Amino acid sequence: MTAEAQTKGSVAVEFDGVVKAFGPVQVLHGVSFSLAPGHVYGLLGENGAGKSTLMKILSGYEPLTGGTLRINGQPQQFTSSRDAEALGIVLIHQEFNLAEDLSVAQNIFLGHEKKKGWLLDDAAMERDAAAALAAVGLQVDPRTKVRRLIVAEKQLVEIAKAIARRARLLIMDEPTATLTPGETERLFKLIAQLRADGVTIVYISHKLDEVEQVTDEVIVMRDGRFVARAPTSEVTRHQMANLMVGRELADLYPPRDLVVAADAPAMRVRNFSVPGWAQDASFDVRPGEILGFAGLVGAGRTELFEGLLGLRPASGEVEMLGKPVPNHKGWRSPRDAAKHGLTYLSEDRKGKGLHVNFGLRQNLTLMALERFAKPWLQPDAERGALAEAVKDYGIRTGSLDVRASSLSGGNQQKLALAKVLQPKPKVVVLDEPTRGVDIGAKRDIYFLIQRLAREGLAVIVVSSELMELIGLCHRVAVMRAGRLVATLDADHLTEEELIAHATGTADTHAAA
Ligand SMILES: Nc1ncnc2c1ncn2[C@@H]1O[C@H](COP(=O)(O)OP(=O)(O)OP(=O)(O)O)[C@@H](O)[C@H]1O
Ligand SMILES: [Mg+2]
Structure with a gap:
């Protein structure tokens, strides 16, 4: 062991031929690599490569079925996450692991409750929870029930929970999938602070620009095996992507030609409002067309479509294939909408x-x-x-x-x-369709969406990835503070232009 690893509470990790099988299905085939304290590692690999599984083994959520895990040189057989936490190893789950009916503070201290004598010390827990929440920049009352939070807030609670446990090795599995750029920036600052304190960080993400920005070294897995590692500064994003998929990746986006350009809209929406979220939205989407929806988090895009699908109270006029929807109020439920030809992929994969x-x-x-x-x-x-x-x-x-x-x-x-x-369906609304999807699969999804459009499906894509909207869509609608402020032709559209409309700095040119 190096002198560095012996400094207070450092965690050095060695995977030595780690094997994992779920019943007859083997998903890790002898993974070997090591992690030194105080570095930020990017762990890359396609969907299903085994990243989360390996990290669950490291953090005590899953037992390994072969090989050895050593922490600071000592072989470990964790039987629960508590064993790993005792050594300072904490995992922030990809799929949130929060108790919805408990408060934020109760979640943060779940299993680690603070006591005063025999009683729970709620005041102390709320105070410490508030400090952890401040560190991640989440402004909610620690007494709020988790159920009431939106996805981004739940993600920040997960991170705050790990901070409060004073991790020495922190594993973040897709931490920014649901965060805004501002929240992501703050998280990166936090990572830099933790790193300076000697905390080891494993950062799993399919967002290669973030991996480039925040990690010191990348480690690539493929099909349950270790394939490569390199200092981040020595590999390009393109090389990372090729290492992940094991072949040269071709163009990410399909050609954008509009094939079925029927004039009659597949869906026509007029003066649609979702109280508190969206006012007077009017737009059409034609068969064969891919219409993007851009906007900052909170601009009301998700809520607009949730209103249309009957998941929130709403009002306005909607026509599907030329027929008005009864009551002019959107549909009663997603099932009702599906019967009439409209389906919706929710951004909240696990919840909805x-x-x-x-x-x-x-x-x-x-x-x-x-x-x-x-x-x-x-x-x-x-x-x-x-x-x-x-x-x-x-x-x-x-x-x-x-x-x-x-x-x-x-x-x-x-x-x-x-x-x-x-x-x-005739019209499909896809809210963040490629969240958490690897770059090869992302390309497959783009080509699939394009193929369905060519067959006459009208597609609406809500996305926080501006490049995805520009690369995939024919037109992009922009929402700001609950209003549809512009609808732009995607040819020659730039990220800067979209940001300007979304933030309201493009008002002088805003074309509706
Ligand atoms: N409890 C389980 N039972 C059976 N198979 C499982 C179980 N958990 C994971 N697997 C399988 O193990 C493989 C690796 O999954 P894992 O979640 O580690 O992938 P990943 O690299 O994290 O992918 P992603 O980028 O999509 O999150 C997958 O094929 C998955 O289906
Ligand atoms: Mg995973």
Whole structure:
């Protein structure tokens, strides 16, 4: 052990031939590499490469089934996350691990409650929770129930929870998937501080620009194996991507030509309002068209579509394929909308998208039951649809008979996408469709969206990735503070222009 590793509370890690199997399915095939204290490591790999699984082993959430894990030279057999935490190893989960009905402070101290004598010391916990929340820049009352928070806030609570545990090795699994650029910047400052304190950080992300910005070294895994490591400054993003997928990646975006340009809109929305979130939005989307929605977090994009889908009270006029929607109020529920040809992929994959404790098959066909119930459920037809979806969407799974929760994060996203396309909609709204998806799979999803548009589907893409909107869409609508402020042709559109409209600094040129 180096002298550095012996300094107070440092954690040096050595994976030595680590193997992991879930039943008959082996997902890690002898992974060996080491991590030195005080560095920030980027852990890269395609969806299903085994990143989260390896990190769950390091943090005591999963036992290894072969090989050895050494911490500061000592072999370890963690039986729970508490064992790992005792050595200062803390994992911030990719899929949040919060108790929805407890308060923020209770979540932060769950399992580590502070006591005064025999009683819980709520005041002390709330005070310390407030300090951890301040460190991550989240302004909520520590007594708020987690259920009431939006996804970005839940992510920040997860990070605050790790900070409060005084981790010496902190693993962040896709921490910025749901954060705004401002929140991400703050997180990066926090990472720099922790690093200066000698904390080791493992940073898992598919956002290669962030990996480039925040890590000292990258480690690449593929198919459950270690494939390469290099100082971040010595590899380009393009090289990182190629190492991940194991081949040369071609253009990320498909050609943008508009093939089916019927004049009649597939969906026509007029003066649509969602109280508190969106006012008087009017827009059309035509068959074959990919319409983007840009805006800062809080601009009301998600809420606008949640209103349209009957998930929030709303008012306005909507026409689908020339027919007015009854009551001029949007639909009663996502199921009602699906019957009329509109489906929605929620940005909140775990909360509103998938039933993670259900099987893949049940998840896939949930919105298209009419197709599979003739007159009762046809398991063979469902199984066939699942096999097809797994192939079409490149969902990686060892078996078709597992729960959705056993898929890797990016593969859950692909399943959610397959699910909303099962009812064969005329219009689909995709809210953050490539969140957590690796760069190769992202490209597949873009080409799939393009293909569906060519077949006449009208696609609305809500995304916080400006390049994704510019690269994929025909037109981009921009929302600011609940209003649709511009609709721009995507040809020659730049990120700067979009930002200017989203922040209101482009008012002089704003074309509606
Ligand atoms: N509990 C489980 N049961 C069965 N298979 C599992 C289980 N957990 C993970 N797997 C499988 O292990 C493989 C690796 O998954 P893992 O979550 O580690 O991938 P990942 O690299 O984190 O991917 P992503 O970038 O999508 O998050 C996947 O094929 C996944 O389906
Ligand atoms: Mg993962």
